[in-house]
Amino acid sequence: MVAIVDTETSVRMRIDELRRERNAVILAHNYQLPEVQDAADFVGDSLGLSQQAAATDADVIVFCGVHFMAETAAILSPKKVVLLPDLEAGCSLAGTITAEQLRQWKAQHPGAVVVSYVNTTAEVKAESDYCCTSSNAEAVVRSIPEDREILFCPDMFLGAHVERLTGRRMHIWMGECHVHAGIDPDRLAAKRRANPGAELLIHPECGCTTSTLYRLSSGDLDGAATVVTSTEGMVRRAATSPAQTFIVATEVGIMHRMAQQAPGKRFVAASDDAVCPYMKRITLDKVLMSLERLSPRVTVEPAIAARARRAIDRMLAAGAAPAQAR
Numbered sequence: 001m002v003a004i005v006d007t008e009t010s011v012r013m014r015i016d017e018l019r020r021e022r023n024a025v026i027l028a029h030n031y032q033l034p035e036v037q038d039a040a041d042f043v044g045d046s047l048g049l050s051q052q053a054a055a056t057d058a059d060v061i062v063f064c065g066v067h068f069m070a071e072t073a074a075i076l077s078p079k080k081v082v083l084l085p086d087l088e089a090g091c092s093l094a095g096t097i098t099a100e101q102l103r104q105w106k107a108q109h110p111g112a113v114v115v116s117y118v119n120t121t122a123e124v125k126a127e128s129d130y131c132c133t134s135s136n137a138e139a140v141v142r143s144i145p146e147d148r149e150i151l152f153c154p155d156m157f158l159g160a161h162v163e164r165l166t167g168r169r170m171h172i173w174m175g176e177c178h179v180h181a182g183i184d185p186d187r188l189a190a191k192r193r194a195n196p197g198a199e200l201l202i203h204p205e206c207g208c209t210t211s212t213l214y215r216l217s218s219g220d221l222d223g224a225a226t227v228v229t230s231t232e233g234m235v236r237r238a239a240t241s242p243a244q245t246f247i248v249a250t251e252v253g254i255m256h257r258m259a260q261q262a263p264g265k266r267f268v269a270a271s272d273d274a275v276c277p278y279m280k281r282i283t284l285d286k287v288l289m290s291l292e293r294l295s296p297r298v299t300v301e302p303a304i305a306a307r308a309r310r311a312i313d314r315m316l317a318a319g320a321a322p323a324q325a326r
C-alpha cells in the first residue's frame with residue numbers, strides 16, 4: 001500500500017529531521033502563521049523569545065518572527081547560528097527611528113536616560129540605556145530615578161500607556177506600528193456593543209488604547225474587564241480569566257494560540273485587518289529551506305552588539321509583569 005502524505009505533513013517531517021540533525025531550536029512569535037507556530041519548539045512574546053534565545057543550548061536558532069527579534073537573539077547568543085527564514089521580515093515600528101536620529105535627540109537632552117522598546121534595530125539599542133518590551137516597560141521606567149529625564153522610543157502609544165501607569169512625564173518618540181495604529185477606537189466600540197460582556201484584551205501598541213482607557217474611566221464605555229498587556233500576557237489572560245468571550249485588539253495571528261490555550265472560549269478580532277505583513281512572510285517552506293541551507297543568517301557587528309547587550313540585559317533582568325485587569 002502506498003502511503004499518501006500531504007505536502008504540509010511532509011514539510012513538517014523534513015523540518016523535524018533537520019531540527020534534530022542540526023541541533024536546532026525553532027522559536028516563533030505569537031503572530032506567526034498557525035502552521036509555523038505548530039512547528040515551533042517555543043511560541044511566545046518578544047521577552048519570552050529573547051529569554052529562550054539566551055538560554056538555549058541548541059547550535060542553531062530558527063527565528064520565526066521579524067528582523068529585530070532575530071538580531072536580539074544573535075546579540076544574546078553570538079556563537080550560535082541565528083536564521084531568519086525571510087530577511088524581508090522587517091517591522092514598520094522599528095523603521096521609525098534610526099541610530100542617527102536617536103543620537104540627535106540625545107544631543108538635545110544631555111544626561112537623559114534612553115529607554116528603547118525592543119522593536120528597534122541593534123544600532124538603536126546600542127545608543128540606549130535600557131531596552132524594554134510591552135511586558136516590562138512599566139517596571140523598567142519605574143526603576144529609573146525620579147529626577148532623571150527619560151527619552152522613550154519609538155512607540156508613542158506604549159509611551160503614553162507607560163506615562164499613565166507610572167505618572168512619569170517622558171519625552172516620547174512619535175513612532176507607531178501601522179498594524180496596531182489601525183485598530184481604531186470606533187471599530188472597537190462597535191465590537192464591544194456587538195459582544196456585551198466580552199473581556200477586552202488590548203496590546204499597548206494599539207491606537208485605541210488611550211481613548212478606550214479614557215472612555216472606560218470616564219464611564220462612557222461600560223465594560224467587563226479590560227486588560228492591556230503583551231501578546232503573551234493576552235494569551236495567559238485568555239486562559240485564566242473567567243470570561244468566555246474576548247475582543248482581541250492586536251495582530252490576528254495570536255488567536256490561533258489563544259484557541260489552543262483556552263479551548264472552548266470565543267475570540268473576536270477588534271479588527272480583522274490587523275495582519276502584520278512582515279510576520280506573515282515566514283512560511284513553513286521557508287523554515288525548511290533555511291534549515292537546509294543554514295541561511296539567511298542574521299549577525300550583528302560585535303562592537304554594536306556589545307553596546308546593545310547592556311540595554312538588552314537590563315530588559316531581561318526586569319522580567320515580565322503579570323497581566324492585570326484595569
Ligand code: 13P
Pocket residue numbers: 030044045046047119133134135177205229230231232
Ligand atoms: P510582544 O512583545 O507583546 O509580543 O509584541 C511584539 C510586537 O511586535 C507587537 O507588535
Ligand code: SF4
Pocket residue numbers: 066090091092093094119177178179180205251276277278279
Ligand atoms: Fe512590527 Fe507592528 Fe508587525 Fe509588531 S505588528 S512586528 S510592531 S509591524
